Amino acid sequence: MTLSLNGIVGRGEFERMLDISVADGEVLAITGPNGSGKSTVIHTIAGLIPLRSGKLQSDGTTWDEPATNTWIASENRTCAVVFQDIRLFAHMSVISNVAYGLRARGVRKDEALSRSETLLARVGLTSFGNRRPNDISGGERQRVALARALVLEPRVLLLDEPLSAVDAASRSGLRELLPELLSGFAGSTILVSHDPADVEALASATLQF
Amino acid sequence: MRVWGTVSDVAVQRRELKFKKPGIDRFFHFVVTTGALVSLLVLGLIAVFLFLRGFQIFKDMGLSFITGSLWEGTGAPGEPTTYGIAPMLVGSIVLSLVAVVIALPLSVAAALFIEFYTAPRLKKFLVSLLDLAAAIPSVIYGLWGFFILAPRATEWAISLNHLFGWFPLFHVPAPFFDGSPFIGGMVLAVMIAPIITSVAREVFSQTPPDQISAAHALGGRKWSAIRYVALPFGRSGIIGGAMLGLGRALGETVAIYLVVNIAFKTNLNILFTGSGNIASMIALKFGEASQYEVKALLAAGFVLFAFTLAVNMFATYIVNLSKRKSA
Amino acid sequence: MTTPQKPWKKSVGLRLLDGGFAVLGLTLSGLVVLTSPMAGPEAVGFVAIPVIAIINFLRVFREGATARMNALATTLIMSAFLFLITPWLSVMGTVVSRGRAAIYSGFFTHDMRITPPKSALDMGGIKHAIIGTVIMVLLASIISVPLGILSGVYVTEIRGRFTGLVRFITQAMSGVPSIVAGLFVYSTFVLFFESYSGIAGAISLAILMIPTVARTSEEVLKLVSEDLRFAGYALGSTQSRNVFKVVLPTVRSGLVTSAVLGVARVAGETAPLLMTAQYFIASKTNPFDGPIASLPTYIFNMFQTGNRNSVDRAWGAALVLLGLVFVLFTFARVVTSARRRR
Known part of the structure; x- marks a missing residue:
């Protein structure tokens, strides 16, 4: 069992009791209407908002446990997030965006760049390295965001509506790419989506909000 | 067709009604416009007046008013009279540059500290402290500079000269270290640092929190998030703040007058005694100036005014640019 | 988010x-x-x-x-x-x-008319400097606060033909070195009347204050929502009525703040006063009657005199001046935060 979350997540007035566990190679889909708190789960696991109570564990390491005042800072968790609103760094080139996490973890510059290039090739953006996020299409930005997360080789991959910020034309391309990327991914994945078709295509288990 | 015509008639009538202002409104407009124009006039007049009064000097001295380094005579007939402000112009620039070079890195770091390393309540207190530090009158900074900073800074200058004297900037022709551009620049640095710090902090505070949390979620520590997100985002704000500080330093009078040995000479050895800026020169000379010399001082004032104005305009432009970017 | x-x-x-x-x-x-x-x-x-x-x-x-x-x-x-x-x-x-060290019971009630700067610290005081500063700052405010606020109202409410120009000039003038304002008044006023005076000092301070007041009051007036303005017009109000009864009262505390900040800025100005009001050892209240003292020029003069006791007097006056600036600042802050809470 790789990732397990048993407790209450919440933001502001909103609270929800959860008991989930995701094994290696498994994709847990969380579905539900907008505003039902799906993103809150993602942000809690990523360490951007605190767990209200209970326990969050990965690979036997406790990330959050309010009862014992255990908190692992966001940057020290072996997870990577693809945000719903993408959040690329607008002032950096595409390749620097992808390499950011590696550089932040202390990987040497040339190695970080070459690994980033490999990842960009895998998401089909081979010659995009020097472009700026504002100069590429929404679908391409989403691919960069995927590469930026996957290049870290995280144990936990958190995908927040990876297809929602994308126009219909690029969506079909991403629909083909995502299963390919996920099947090659060894860790646990949590996918948030409100689209039953995506869930059908990608998930090995589903949690209805 | 008939119906359409009626509708537009009504509309026209309405519009006319709206445009006929009642008398009280016309009076109100008159008062407000007059007030605005009076302030416009007062402020615009200064620039025009300085230029017109100084014009005779610009005409008489030509370009040597800027490039010359002699200030002699009263303009009485038969007396050789030359006015050139080069030493003081250079002095203004050297003093302000020393100030900005010292203040900028410290201010940016302090802004980062206040914005990203402090709890909200401490942050609020420190922001008030910044405002207050920016409001301390320059005569008090001058007093403090003379009695508290200068004795210590002279020691530092001696050590600097001891270590780096081979470098032309830190060379001194004779062992006199008091009242140097270095010390004057340090006092200016203390004075402008609050301005740079608050502008930089304000820009940093507009860094999108989404981007910072994205940086953390990808494994970035605090420094990494600052280095790759906050600093690039705030770059133009930092430059703008530095320019605003530069503008303030360029026009400073009293602090320089009290701390620096005002000497009418071009001094590029920043550790060596004696320097001055245009503002302090005006304060020094106006009392005993002849009518013609007053015109020369007005011309110098115009040069200072134009220079500061250009720096400030540029600074405002850059700060606004970064504000628009974040909006 | x-x-x-x-x-x-x-x-x-x-x-x-x-x-x-x-x-x-x-x-x-x-x-x-x-x-x-x-x-x-x-x-x-x-x-x-x-x-x-x-x-x-x-x-x-x-x-x-x-x-x-x-x-x-x-x-x-x-x-x-x-x-x-x-x-x-x-x-x-x-x-x-x-x-x-310099402050004793008589520090605020004596001037330097019969006390040489070097005499012991239980004699003389800063009464004349405080009176001078109050007079000049008051006069400067009387000139500049209405003008500054009218400029702000013009730019935000009337938005007439000169809006861009007014905004540009106030922006540009707010960075003018104070010595330039002093020099301007010196070469017009002081040389024309052949005398330093409190009114000349007040004018030079007013020149420095107008841009501050104009800019801050514009900022404040911009915060009034358009809905509030239109609500007034929709009820058939005239523009002047609307401005005086709706817009200005809503931002009253903000305008007070802008005036206070303007005062705080000029209260410590030294250079322009050296060129316009100079310094005088005795108390006087007539701003048209020759040179007049102020806190900053008192500090400057006592420093220049340069003996131990006069320098102590300078520090004493500096403490009073800093206290004044601090009080003005705290006042502005309290007014502002009271408005936020409302």
Whole structure:
């Protein structure tokens, strides 16, 4: 069992009791209407908002446990997030965006760049390295965001509506790419989506909000 | 067709009604416009007046008013009279540059500290402290500079000269270290640092929190998030703040007058005694100036005014640019 | 939007550990300074920054390159901050500690008419300087506050043909060196009447105040929502009625703040007053009657006199001036925060 979350997540007035566990190679889909708190789960696991109570564990390491005042800072968790609103760094080139996490973890510059290039090739953006996020299409930005997360080789991959910020034309391309990327991914994945078709295509288990 | 015509008639009538202002409104407009124009006039007049009064000097001295380094005579007939402000112009620039070079890195770091390393309540207190530090009158900074900073800074200058004297900037022709551009620049640095710090902090505070949390979620520590997100985002704000500080330093009078040995000479050895800026020169000379010399001082004032104005305009432009970017 | 809330703050123990290492660094630097030709507390500071940076760097050495960079950067940022606030605290501390010596019961009720600057500190005072400052600042406010606010109203409410120009000029003039304003008034007013005077001083201060008041009142007036304005018009109100009964009352406290900040800015101005009002040893209330004292020029003069007691007097007046600026600032802040709460 790789990732397990048993407790209450919440933001502001909103609270929800959860008991989930995701094994290696498994994709847990969380579905539900907008505003039902799906993103809150993602942000809690990523360490951007605190767990209200209970326990969050990965690979036997406790990330959050309010009862014992255990908190692992966001940057020290072996997870990577693809945000719903993408959040690329607008002032950096595409390749620097992808390499950011590696550089932040202390990987040497040339190695970080070459690994980033490999990842960009895998998401089909081979010659995009020097472009700026504002100069590429929404679908391409989403691919960069995927590469930026996957290049870290995280144990936990958190995908927040990876297809929602994308126009219909690029969506079909991403629909083909995502299963390919996920099947090659060894860790646990949590996918948030409100689209039953995506869930059908990608998930090995589903949690209805 | 008939119906359409009626509708537009009504509309026209309405519009006319709206445009006929009642008398009280016309009076109100008159008062407000007059007030605005009076302030416009007062402020615009200064620039025009300085230029017109100084014009005779610009005409008489030509370009040597800027490039010359002699200030002699009263303009009485038969007396050789030359006015050139080069030493003081250079002095203004050297003093302000020393100030900005010292203040900028410290201010940016302090802004980062206040914005990203402090709890909200401490942050609020420190922001008030910044405002207050920016409001301390320059005569008090001058007093403090003379009695508290200068004795210590002279020691530092001696050590600097001891270590780096081979470098032309830190060379001194004779062992006199008091009242140097270095010390004057340090006092200016203390004075402008609050301005740079608050502008930089304000820009940093507009860094999108989404981007910072994205940086953390990808494994970035605090420094990494600052280095790759906050600093690039705030770059133009930092430059703008530095320019605003530069503008303030360029026009400073009293602090320089009290701390620096005002000497009418071009001094590029920043550790060596004696320097001055245009503002302090005006304060020094106006009392005993002849009518013609007053015109020369007005011309110098115009040069200072134009220079500061250009720096400030540029600074405002850059700060606004970064504000628009974040909006 | 997710603002990271942080329960994962450093624990008290970790903070103590950080502090302990900082103390260790300071002690080490102290030892270094004692065994070298350098001297003084500031030398310890200079040495301590790199020493503590290196200590923190080594503490996280095993955690990898980014941890090391992070430790280094954190130490440097904190030291730079401490380095920077030291002079400000020093200024305020010195003014208080040295200024206290000059202040006695008669400091506010005597002037320097019969007291030479070098006489003992239980004689003479700053009554004349306070009166002069109050008169000139008051006159400057009477001139500049209405003009500044009218400019703000013009730019935000009337938006006439000169809007761009008014905005440009006020923006440009707010950065004008104060000596330039002084020089302007000197070469017109003072030379024409062949006399320094309080009114000349007030005019030079007003020139510096107008842009401050105009800009801050524009900022404040811009915050009035368009809905509120249109609501007035929709009820058939005239524009003047609307401005006086709706717009201006809503932002009254903001306008007070803008005036107070303008006063705070000019109350400590020295250079323009040296050129326009000069200095006078006795109290006077007539701004048309020759040179007149003010707190900044009093400080300047006592400093220039240069003997021990006169310098102490300068510090005493500096304490009063700083206190005045502080009170004005606190007042502006209280008014502003009262408005926010409403």
